[in-house]
Amino acid sequence: MTGPETSEATGFLYPFLEAAERDHDSLLTDLAASARAKAAESAALQRSTLAASAELVETTAAEMARRFARGGRMFAFGNGGSSTDAATLAGLFARPPAGRPLPAWSLTADQAVITALGNDVGFDLVFARQLIARGRDTDIAVAMSTSGSSKDLTVAFAEAKRRGMLTVGFAGYDGGQFAADGAVDACFVVRSQSVHRIQESQALLGYRLWAAVHEHLAELGERQ
Amino acid sequence: MSGPTREATSAAALIDDGLAADLAAASLMLARRFAAGATLWCLAPSWEPHANHVAVEFVHPVVVGKKALPAVALTGPDLVSTVRVSVRPGDVVVAVASAADPAVRSVMRRSPAWGVSTLWIGSGPRPPAGSADHVLWLDDPDPRLPATGGFVLLYHLLWELTHVCFEHPGLLSEPVPECTDEVCVTCSDEGRLAEVIEPAIGGRSLVRTAEGEETVDTMLVDPVEAADLLLVHAGMAISKVDEELDR
Known part of the structure; x- marks a missing residue:
């Protein structure tokens, strides 16, 4: 993404102001205050997101557990930073710090497959x-x-739905096409305008979903 | 350990005044290094997607108008060799890893010989003091923390604060250390770390230091092997540095 670099484009207007700035201590104080404010904002969004999504986490985890119990597997994917968050989630399922490993993969892991498909x-x-x-x-x-x-995600969901797979989407803002689209069975929406804060809440939601899947798997095991 | 439990730590609540100050100082260092031409090299041996996430934040910013900066994720086997061949003096290495990670420990120990600044992000038991230039640490020992967004928050904040620093160009030049004393660590040659490139031929070995490549006398410490760490004083290797001295 490129765009006008505002600070550089207008910097020439105020050469004395910026060149004269030498006070790092006050910058460091401002940066630390900003870090704490952003962290508090992130925590508040995580709380409201988890509260709003609690029921959807339960129903989605129950269905995911049923599928894992029948030999189902999980495929996770996304673009850019979200692709790495999807890979972290797949890793949590497949190589968990506690509990039984479940078959899960990131669909961005193989550069040969990604570039072959992208190119062809x-x-x-x-x-x-x-x-x-x-x-x-x-x-x-x-x-x-x-x-x-x-587009690559909505096209993948349409295909997954056609094949009878369970489709689980994580989105921000107002949910975008995921929320409007009938192809997404469970849509978790983090209601924020900040890409960073959205991703931080999505990571925690993904963790909750994983923990809930294990609870439901344990219940399924007891029932048998 | 029993099965997963539901409650997960919200890492945002763990950012206290100390960690906020560490983030501020790390961000100013990083902005200054970028301004001087550095590349940021990102490592996360146990959680490689974090290395990719840090790199993409800097290379392709989510906020329109923010400068794209050189950052690269290094992954795969033999990570120490990959870092060694990649970094140049003045660069920065950021690792997302536990304090026990052997590859990251080795990279951090070698960083003074490569002339790179270091940032270490992690959780649980802290690395020994002085292991990295900046340690951004969540002290919560919960092994699930890497998957709950805590590290994502830390490197998002690192990116955001680094870009705030770019709005203060007057603060981006690094203060030049003043040299007033008769013996000054910066400009005298008092025990610099060196890494052996080619073992000794006739007691003279090619080494790498923060200043570049040079040939030093290794008679006192021979035999040496490639990748050995040496302490060099006045063109002479005076001791070997044990790879795992602090374990």
Whole structure:
């Protein structure tokens, strides 16, 4: 993403102001105060998001647990920073710090597959084509996004839905296309305008979902 | 350990005044290094997606109009060798890793010989004092913390504060250390760390220090091997530095 670099474009107007600035202590004080304020904002958003999503976490985790119990697998994906958060979530399921490992993968992990698909069929299909190759009707597709509207993700969800997979979307802002689209079974929306704060809440939501899946798996085991 | 439990630490609540001050100082250092031409090298051996996330924040900012900055995730096997061949004096290494991570410990120990500044983000038991130039640490020992967004918050704040520093160009030049004493650590040659590039031929070895490559006398410490760390004084290696001295 590129755009006008405001501070550099207008900096020439105030050469004395900025060149004369030598007071690091006051900058450091401002930076530390800003860090605490942003962290408090992040924590408040995490609390409100978890409260608003509590019921959806339960119903989604119950369905995910049923699918894992029947041999289902999870495929997680996203773009940019969200692709790394999706990879962290897949890693939490597959290599958990506690509890039983569950089959889960990040669909951005293989550069050969991503570049082959991006080059040959277009970037919008990089995840959908992988789901066509690997996905079964017991599986789970999880996409993390801040806009909720990226074309490669919505195309992948449409494909996952056609194949009978459970579709779980994480979005920010007003939920974007994920919230409007019938292809997303469970849509977790973090209601914020800040990409960073959205991702911090999505990480905690993903953690909650993982913990709830394990609780439901334990219940399924007891019932048998 | 029993199965997963539901309650998860909100890392945001863990950012106290001390950590906020550490973040501020780390961000000013990073902005100054970038202003001087540094590349940021990102490592997270146990949680590689975090290394990728840090790099993409800087390379492709989410806020329109913010400067794209050189940052690269280093992943894969033999991480110490990958870092060694990548970094140049003046660069910065950021690691997201536990204090026990052997590759990150080795990178941090070698960083003075490579002339790079270091940032270490993690949780649980802290690394020994002085292990990195800036330690951004969540003291909560919960092993689930890396997956709950705590580290994401820390490196998001690092990015945000670094860009605030760019709005203060007058503060981006690093203060030049004044040299008034007769013996000054900065400009006298008092025990600099060096890493062996090529082992000794006739007691003279090619080494790498923060100032670049040079040949030093290794008679006192021979035999040496490539990657050994040495303390160099006045063109002479005076001792080997034990790789795991602080363990």
